[in-house]
Structure formats: structure tokens, C-alpha cells
Amino acid sequence: MKDNPALHVVKIGGALIDDPEKLEELLNGFASLPGNKILVHGGGKQASALSSRLGLQPIMVEGRRITDEATLDIAIMVYAGLLNKRISAWLNGHRIRAIGVSGADLNLIVSHKRSPEPIDFGFVGDVDQIQTDRVIQIIQLGWVPVFCAITYDGKGQLLNTNADTIATELSLALLNDYNIHLQYISDTPGVLRDLNDRTSTIPFLELKNYQAFKKNGTIGGGMIPKLDNAFLAIDQGIRSIWISDVVRTPDHQAKGTLIR
Amino acid sequence: MKDNPALHVVKIGGALIDDPEKLEELLNGFASLPGNKILVHGGGKQASALSSRLGLQPIMVEGRRITDEATLDIAIMVYAGLLNKRISAWLNGHRIRAIGVSGADLNLIVSHKRSPEPIDFGFVGDVDQIQTDRVIQIIQLGWVPVFCAITYDGKGQLLNTNADTIATELSLALLNDYNIHLQYISDTPGVLRDLNDRTSTIPFLELKNYQAFKKNGTIGGGMIPKLDNAFLAIDQGIRSIWISDVVRTPDHQAKGTLIR
Numbered sequence: 240m241k242d243n244p245a246l247h248v249v250k251i252g253g254a255l256i257d258d259p260e261k262l263e264e265l266l267n268g269f270a271s272l273p274g275n276k277i278l279v280h281g282g283g284k285q286a287s288a289l290s291s292r293l294g295l296q297p298i299m300v301e302g303r304r305i306t307d308e309a310t311l312d313i314a315i316m317v318y319a320g321l322l323n324k325r326i327s328a329w330l331n332g333h334r335i336r337a338i339g340v341s342g343a344d345l346n347l348i349v350s351h352k353r354s355p356e357p358i359d360f361g362f363v364g365d366v367d368q369i370q371t372d373r374v375i376q377i378i379q380l381g382w383v384p385v386f387c388a389i390t391y392d393g394k395g396q397l398l399n400t401n402a403d404t405i406a407t408e409l410s411l412a413l414l415n416d417y418n419i420h421l422q423y424i425s426d427t428p429g430v431l432r433d434l435n436d437r438t439s440t441i442p443f444l445e446l447k448n449y450q451a452f453k454k455n456g457t458i459g460g461g462m463i464p465k466l467d468n469a470f471l472a473i474d475q476g477i478r479s480i481w482i483s484d485v486v487r488t489p490d491h492q493a494k495g496t497l498i499r
Numbered sequence: 500m501k502d503n504p505a506l507h508v509v510k511i512g513g514a515l516i517d518d519p520e521k522l523e524e525l526l527n528g529f530a531s532l533p534g535n536k537i538l539v540h541g542g543g544k545q546a547s548a549l550s551s552r553l554g555l556q557p558i559m560v561e562g563r564r565i566t567d568e569a570t571l572d573i574a575i576m577v578y579a580g581l582l583n584k585r586i587s588a589w590l591n592g593h594r595i596r597a598i599g600v601s602g603a604d605l606n607l608i609v610s611h612k613r614s615p616e617p618i619d620f621g622f623v624g625d626v627d628q629i630q631t632d633r634v635i636q637i638i639q640l641g642w643v644p645v646f647c648a649i650t651y652d653g654k655g656q657l658l659n660t661n662a663d664t665i666a667t668e669l670s671l672a673l674l675n676d677y678n679i680h681l682q683y684i685s686d687t688p689g690v691l692r693d694l695n696d697r698t699s700t701i702p703f704l705e706l707k708n709y710q711a712f713k714k715n716g717t718i719g720g721g722m723i724p725k726l727d728n729a730f731l732a733i734d735q736g737i738r739s740i741w742i743s744d745v746v747r748t749p750d751h752q753a754k755g756t757l758i759r
Contacts, residue, residue: 292553293553316576316577316580318580319580319583319584320575320583320584321580324580324603327603327604328601328655328656328657329655332652332653332655336605336606338598338605339603339604341587341599344598345596345597345598376640393591393592395588397588
């Protein structure tokens with residue numbers, strides 16, 4: 240393994256973002272991370288709230304939300320506008336030189352509109368390419384990119400993209416240049432032994448105990464594909480993955496699941 | 500005068516921004532400008548349109564609009580979100596390496612909330628400081644900053660700021676490093692001899708003929724403070740100021756007023 244500098248890639252999402260106090264707590268944690276870092280944020284419920292204030296009915300197909308043009312505009316306004324600039328303002332107010340970006344800025348993340356078959360999700364983009372050299376240039380200037388969950392098709396069309404995916408793709412694209420420590424922060428305090436008990440966090444997972452937990456049924460359901468992807472990322476060279484509702488900082492013992 | 504590289508600072512605003520075809524025409528003009536450039540954009544009428552869709556009544560005091568918290572959020576969503584990212588996506592789709600920013604990003608433009616006396620305008624910021632070194636770093640990377648009309652107070656509070664002011668302040672801050680050519684693009688095709696005749700553009704103004712035009716009443720009213728400011732900027736070292744409804748490019752003779 241190369242002696243690369245460390246890079247923290249932190250994704251924050253879920254209802255935490257909607258609560259100003261909790262958001263500030265997360266940003267405080269992120270700000271205290273030493274060295275190179277990237278923040279990726281989702282949109283919480285604020286886009287849905289704006290949609291309903293505008294009287295727009297969510298379009299659901301097979302239980303999944305469709306991004307029509309009006310919904311895309313709302314996502315751009317809330318993610319790239321309100322949340323991204325509020326986060327950037329907070330961080331810069333705390334002397335972190337954050338720069339809020341979408342995938343369209345500097346051509347940073349090019350995606351393609353998802354195929355309309357079998358379900359037409361509308362203006363949803365799946366990531367094709369990260370402009371790694373420009374992300375590195377930003378980091379090398381000592382600046383902190385703050386990505387919202389908006390990408391574009393390389394031609395001019397903005398697209399809605401999952402924030403977890405952006406964090407993962409950024410991490411994989413930067414593997415050759417940094418030792419990546421990836422954090423997924425959302426409402427759940429890590430991987431739980433018992434989904435109904437928020438104190439049942441499994442503090443540490445490696446492939447061996449993960450496979451045992453899968454076998455004995457401790458871990459199941461929707462967590463399996465997520466954790467399979469996490470171990471795939473570890474296998475590709477990501478140094479650690481932290482799943483929690485708080486940012487893991489060097490100076491305190493946060494509760495969450497560390498995957499290595 | 501120093502042999503500095505040229506820098507084009509182009510402000511686009513007014514109803515032009517609301518018309519997708521006209522906006523694309525402006526962006527085409529901007530894209531064809533050679534060398535270093537900065538774009539600053541206003542918000543057109545889209546923020547007001549969103550306000551009324553949300554059922555918000557504009558708060559007017561002495562004929563002027565007040566930016567309360569809800570209005571600020573809308574300005575951030577429309578200016579920093581929808582418009583800034585659409586413009587950035589269009590430019591990047593046309594191989595211009597644009598990066599959409601607000602004054603909060605990288606602490607680029609610090610302003611202060613305007614005094615509540617005599618009129619409390621709410622969340623409106625007057626520019627205090629431009630982070631010149633970081634703007635230059637962005638330009639030297641070959642990137643094109645696209646500023647929306649949102650700044651912040653240096654602590655975390657976003658503020659609504661006039662786009663013309665941002666363009667002027669950026670130009671003045673960069674005077675020592677670039678030969679600045681400033682363009683103000685809005686709905687009027689330049690300085691008119693007759694306000695009711697859109698073909699009566701005065702093609703060229705320098706201090707001598709400007710003073711004559713003032714004396715004989717050809718130029719009057721609201722144009723006087725604007726043009727006084729323009730000549731002040733020329734006096735401070737800005738090489739040229741273009742006022743028009745089209746971007747002035749080297750390759751075609753656009754209609755507008757050139758001030759030197």
C-alpha cells in the first residue's frame with residue numbers, strides 16, 4: 240500500500256440535516272477532522288416539504304419516487320442552494336475553507352440519465368465519471384469540497400443523484416491518491432444487532448465476523464446489500480468505513496460501526 | 500499602467516435571465532470571450548415568482564422590498580441553486596470550466612448586514628471584503644468563477660447582495676492583478692439618448708462627452724448616479740465598461756455603450 244495522505248470522505252444525510260442543532264453538531268464533528276476532507280450531503284426532508292408547499296404531488300411508481308422536471312428544480316434549489324450554501328457558510332464561518340459544489344461545477348461528476356426501462360425515474364443520474372484531477376487540485380489548495388446530491392450529464396442537464404453513491408464514487412476515484420476513510424452518517428447509530436434497539440450497535444465489523452453475523456441471522460434484510468458494498472469498497476482499498484449518526488473524530492469515542 | 504493580463508467581468512441580470520433563449524445567447528457570448536473571465540448573475544423575476552407561488556406577500560417599505568427570512572431562503576434557492584447551477588451546467592457542457600459560487604464559499608465575499616436605520620432592509624448585505632487571493636487562484640487554474648448575488652457575514656449568515664455591486668467590487672478588488680473590462684448586461688441596450696427609443700444608444704462615452712450630455716440634459720435622472728459610479732471606476736483604473744443587453748465579444752459589433 241502506498242504512503243498516501245489521509246482523506247476523510249463524510250456523507251451526512253437523513254433527518255439529521257433537517258434539525259439545525261443536529262446539523263451543527265455534525266458540522267462541528269466534520270470541522271474537527273484533521274487534514275484533507277470532503278463533505279457530501281443529502282437533502283433530508285426539506286425538498287419534500289417544499290414540494291408539498293408548492294402543491295406538487297409526489298409521483299410514485301412501484302413505491303419509488305419519480306423526479307419529474309418540477310421535482311428536479313426543487314432538488315436543485317434545496318440541495319445545491321439552501322443546504323449547500325448554509326453548510327458552506329457555517330463551515331467558512333468556522334474557518335474551514337469550504338467550497339460548495341454540484342457535479343456540474345468544473346465538470347466534477349458526470350452522470351447519465353437512468354434508463355427509462357423498466358421504470359422511468361425521470362431526472363435521476365447514475366455516476367459515470369469523477370474529474371479526479373480537479374477534486375485533487377481543490378484539496379491541494381487546502382480547500383474543502385462540499386458536494387450536494389446534484390450531478391449533470393456532461394452536456395448541461397442537471398440530474399438528481401443519490402448522496403451515498405456520490406460519496407462512494409468519490410472515494411473509489413481518489414483511492415490511488417489518498418488513504419480514504421469513508422463515513423456514512425445518517426439517523427441510525429450504526430449497524431444494529433437488533434433493529435428495534437438503538438443501543439445494540441455492533442462496534443466493529445470485519446469480513447470474518449460479518450460473515451458469521453450473516454450466517455446466524457444477526458444481520459439481515461436491507462443491511463446485507465449495503466454491507467456487501469461496504470466490504471467490496473474495503474476490498475478495493477478503502478481503509479475504513481464508519482456507519483453512525485455522529486462523525487467519528489480522533490478525539491472522542493463516538494458510537495457507531497467501524498468496518499475494516 | 501502595469502502589463503497585467505486582461506480579465507472580463509460580466510454581470511448579467513434583469514428579465515434576460517428569465518428567458519431561456521436569451522440566457523443561452525448571453526452565455527454563448529460570455530463563453531466566446533477569450534482568456535480570463537468572471538460571470539456575476541442576478542436573479543431576474545424568478546425569486547418573486549417562487550415567492551408568490553408560496554403565497555408570500557412581498558414586504559415593501561418606502562417602495563423598496565425587504566428581505567425577511569423566508570425571502571432570503573427563496574433568494575438562496577433561486578440564485579445560488581437553480582440559476583447558478585443551471586448556468587454552471589450550461590457552461591461546463593460547452594467546455595468552459597465554470598465553478599458556481601456564492602460569497603460564502605471560500606469566504607470569497609464578506610459583507611455586513613445593512614444598518615436597520617433609517618430602513619431595516621432585513622437580510623441584505625453590503626460588501627466589506629473580497630478574498631482576492633482565492634479568486635486569483637481559481638482564475639489561474641483556468642477556471643471561471645460564476646458568482647450569484649448571495650454573500651455572507653463572515654460568521655455564517657447568508658445575505659442578499661446586489662449583483663451589480665458584486666461585479667463592481669470584484670473588479671475593483673482585482674485591479675492590481677488584471678486589466679479589467681467590466682460589462683453590465685441587462686434589458687436596456689446601453690445608455691439611451693431618448694429613454695423611449697431603444698435604438699437611441701449612445702455608442703461611446705468618455706468623461707468629456709458625458710459631462711456635455713449631462714449639461715444639455717440628454718442624460719438625466721436615474722442614469723446619473725450609475726454613470727457617475729462608472730466614471731469613478733474608470734478613474735480608479737478599470738479599462739472599459741460596457742452597458743448593453745448583449746455581451747461585447749471581440750468578433751462582432753454589438754450594440755451598446757462603451758465607457759472609457
